[in-house]
Amino acid sequence: MGKPTILALRMVLVLVLLGTVFVQAVMVPLFGADLAEAGAEAVRVPVLLIAVFGILSFQVCLVCVWRLLTMVRRGTVFSSAAFRYVDVVIGAISAAALLLFALGAVLAPGEGVAPGIVLLIGGLGVTVAAGALLVLVMRALLASAVATAAEAAHLRTELGEVI
Secondary structure: OHHHHHHHHHHHHHHHHHHHHHHHHHHHHHHHHHHHHHHHHHHHHHHHHHHHHHHHHHHHHHHHHHHHHHHHOOOOOOHHHHHHHHHHHHHHHHHHHHHHHHHHHHHHOOOOOHHHHHHHHHHHHHHHHHHHHHHHHHHHHHHHHHHHHHHHHHHHHHHHHOO
């Protein structure tokens, strides 16, 4: 991956991270005020907590992708150190899926939210969980690439000794 691509990705990551901080600092409190005005006191705190933790899980993914981009730039992404960041991404995406299921459970009782909306939230939770599984598959591919790189280095060393 070239330097311009990494720079472009980093600029996008910074913009998205700034956007999520704005949403956490400004939009979530406004949303809380709207829920209070609408008389949704019973679900206000759980919904706001789920929103904040959902955004936080997304921010964790952004930071891990930044670190992985740094490893790509240095040429060290095919090492065991990359697993730490990939594992954190898997955990953060899984947490986001669980938060979506929790949001559906919070909104399901009563007449305040249509059942179709709760079903859509559940479907979104399944989709996000599938994203976590996809990253898990890519982690297995990374493990295979790391093992292949280690084997190639070992064979180069043996070949160097023979020559």
